[in-house]
Amino acid sequence: MGKGKDRNLKDLYVQMFSIHGLVRGEALELGRDADTGGQVKYVLELARALGRRPEVERVELVTRLISDKAVSKDYAQPVEPLSPEARIVRIQCGGRKYVRKELLWPHLDEMVDKTVKYLKKQGRIPDVFHGHYADGGYVARELAAFFGVPFVFTGHSMGAHKKGKLMADGLSEEEVNRRYHIDQRIRVEERIIRDAEQIVVSTRHEIERQYSLYENFAAGHFNVVPPGIDIDTFYPYYQNQFEHNVDEELARQTRVVLLAELERFWGSTHKPFILALCRPDQRKNISGLIKAYGEDKDLQAIANLAIFAGIRKDIASMEENERHVLTEMLLLMDNYDLYGKLAIPKKHDFTLEVPELYRLCADSRGVFVNPALVEPFGLTLVEAASCGVPIVATEDGGPADIIANCDNGILVDPTDSGRIAAACKAILVDRELWDKYSRNGIIGVRNHYSWESHCASTIEVYARAQAAVPKPDPATEQKPRAIGKRLAGVDRLLITDIDNTLVGDEEAMRELLELLDKHRDQVAWGVATGRSLEVTLDVLAKHRIPVPDIIIAAVGTEIYYGPDFGRDNGWQQHLRYQWKPAAIRKALAGLVFLKLQEDSDQHPFKVSYFMDDAEDNLARVHFALQERKLHYTLEFSHGSFLDILPYRAGKGKALRYLSYKWNIPLNRIMICGDSGSDAQMLRGDTCGVVVGNYSRELEPLRGQRKLFFSKQEYAAGIMDGIRHYKFLNSGSRQVTKD
Structure with a gap:
């Protein structure tokens, strides 16, 4: 999508997701831990750079809100502007504490739900959801499916490749999964590859060596778009600060601080130095x-070594992986007696110090080394090259593309220490070679790795993604799974039981369905039932009932959305808390008046029995479950059906979840039922309607506030309730009656 093509200028709204790590606009804490690295820097710069494009009106970088005394208060700020067009939006999920990314998987559906709520409140849906890494990809994929808009994915690194490397290093599969939850990540990545309209990669290597490991590889739509860097920040070592709008005094002070820090470690400060800059991660x-x-020894005589391995305070308090790497660094320093030659500073400021650090290295006629076992891209290599530092880099990954484009260094086998040393010496002792690699790097970065070219290509990727989204069905005017746009656009919801409520009077039902269709821009509707989704669909088809917007199935343990019945994963995750179905079956095994229903009536969040309606049977069930301190909800209906659910489950709780997620107030939700299984959802602040043919189980609810007992039966009772509450009246607020 370029200027003048397909859309007006300045109207593209992009929402990006980079969930883990510490993300803020200034003073990045890169290297603080394994989760706050190059990806954080990349997504921030991408957000700012996209905001400068003429096609883009708004860019939101969505990340996790963290309110934790262990980190800065900056990460608890809900909105942080980056530029007039770009901002960080922080949404809380998984509590408020800062945790490593592997622990966030159970909480990503909470991020989905709260983003849905945020989008409905602001009244506009993004044109593109762009997920970064597997966790951001999961959230972006779910939202894109809800709203029927394009999903674009950037992996940064992929789980299958990481698993292979870790196991090759000697870790067992069990240990890899314990530390990294890698198989769950790979399952998510498989779905992402299948469903993403477009996938952005930095190099061909990513496609050939990482994505090719997946079963869904053939379904992927890949675009090689090398990352960009800010060449006004990473300018060549021989240029003056004023040429790049840099504060000359601040740059001078930064250089003084860096030199003082390095001189603490080195015996001789007049040598060139070898520089490495990365997270304290085994893979680096x-x-x-x-x-x-x-x-x-020759290399030690020629040059000093400086390794900036993240930010550390107390090694003993760091994560296991980082603690191991840093401890090994200190032991190797001692083993090789590198005191006076090796600098390992404890911290660095990426905003101010890192660009100056590259220029210091170039001034010394040094070399930048990336010895990673595998490097998906190698952004630090591009930054160093832009400042004029020749590079030595791993041959496994993106560095091969960088050196092919720029001809500014040497590729090595990272497992061969002799080759690493030989490559460094070759550059350090050959003045002409150093000059060639330095000059080529500066020119090559400007030709291949500017943000301007990167963002132009990214906009084209977004255009291809938009073109790939299925067009609306002429019959329904809906895209597959575009239910999010519909629910974001309505301001009220009607939910009804099926048997003896919606169904029972054919003529009244047709009149009701026509009325709902007439007001579809105002009200969404759905059904709530104890049946499974499959049986529910059969019943709806039998009675020629059109596809509802929402189906609450299996006694409120499952929520599905039309028109293609996508499951609400957030609700499923919500129910898992304290749910122990095997323990429930064991606790009730000795009660002879209970008989398990057929396997087809059992569901992951529902244990179902037949039970006689004896006076004390329900109390005996409660006693058996409470004696074992189990958490549960009981639903007993029609004198014989007992359903045991998670204590967070039930039709009524499912309704309240929908109210929260889609930002529809409870007093704008109308509930219609006829039996005891509907009692939970009829209670509360909704507009409750009991149809005239109700079961005696509901008689105790008579007189309850906001519960209307209609004298009309079946669907006629529903329409009577609509009139009673003036539910479909125009205006911003409907009238409700006690």
């Missing part, structure tokens, strides 16, 4: 670089 192979340096 910092130990390989130290071994290469420590085993080569």
Whole structure:
């Protein structure tokens, strides 16, 4: 999509998701931990750069809201502007504490639900959902499916490749899953590859070596779009600050601080130095670089070594992976007796110090090394090259593309310490080669890795993604799973039981359905039933009832959305808390008056029995469950059907969840039922309607506030309730009666 094509300028709304790590607009804490690395820097710069494009009106970078004394208050700010067109939006999920990304998987559906609520409240749906990494990809995929808009994915790294590398390093599959939940991540990535309209990769290597490991690889739509960098920040070492609008005094002070920090470690400060800059992660192979340096006395004589491995305070308090890497660094330093030659500073400021650090390295006629076992792209290599530093990099991954484009360094086998040392020496001792690689890197970055070219390509990817979304069905005017746009556009909801409520009077039912269709821009409607989805669909088809917007099935343990019946995963995740179906069956096994219903009536969140309507049987069930301190909800209906559900479940609780998620107030939800299984959802602040042919189980509810007992039966009773509450009246607020 370029200027003048398909859409007006300045109207594209992009919502990006980068959920883990610490994300803020200034003073990035890159390297603080394994989750706050290059991806954080990339998505922030992408958001700002996209905002400068003429096609883009708004960019929102959605991340996790964190309110934790262990981190800055900046991460608890709900909205942080980045530019007039771009901002960070923080949404809480998984509590308020800062946790590593592997622990966020059970909470991503909460992020989906709260983003839905945010979007409905603001009254506009993004044109593109762009997910970064598997967790952001999961959230973006769910939202894109809800709203029927394009889903674009950038993986940054992929789980299948990581699993293979970790197991090759000696970790067992069990250990890899314990630490990284890798199989769950791979399952999510399989679905992402299948469903994404477009996938952005940095290099061909990502496609060939990472995505090709997936079963759904052939379904992927890949676009190679190398990341960009800010060349006004990463300018060449020989240029003056004023040429790039940089505060000259601040740059000078930054250089002084850096030199003072390095001089604390080095005995001689007049040598060139080898620079490495990365997170303290085993895959970054910092130990390989130290071994290469420590085993080569000539290299030690030629140059100093500086390794900036993240930000650390107390190694003992860090995560296991980071603690191991940093401890190994110190042990290797001691083993090779590198005191006076190896600098390992404890912190660095990525905004101010890192660009100056690259220029210091270039001024010394040094070299930048990325010894990672595999590097999906290598953004630090591009930054260093832009400042004029020649590079030595792993041959496994994106660096091969960078050096192919720029001809500015040497690729090495990262497991061969001799080759790493030889490559560094080759550049350091050959003045002409150093000059060639330095010059080529500066020119190559400007030709291949600017934000301007990166964003132009990204906009084209968005256009391809929009073109790939299925067009509306002429009969329904709905895209598949575009229910989100519909529910975001209505301001009220009608939910009815099926048997003896919606169904029972054919003529009245047809009149009701026509009325709802006439007001479809105002009201969504659905059914609530104890049946499974499959049986419910059969019943609806039998009675020629059109597809509802919502189906609450299996006694409120499942929520589905029309027209293609996508499951609400957020509701499923909500129900898992304290749900122990095996323990429930064991607790009730000795009660002879209970008989398990057929397997087809059992569901993941429902244990169903037949039970005689004896006076004390229900009390005996409660006693058996409470004696074992189990959490549950009981639903008993029609004198014989007992359903045991999670204590968070039930038709009424499902309705309240829908009210929260889709931002529809309870007093704008009308509930219609006829039996005891409807009692829970009829209670509360909704507009309740009991049809005239109701079961005696509902008689105790008579007189309850906001519950109307109609004298009309079946669907006629529903329409009577609509009139009673003036439910379909125009205006911003409907009239409700006690």
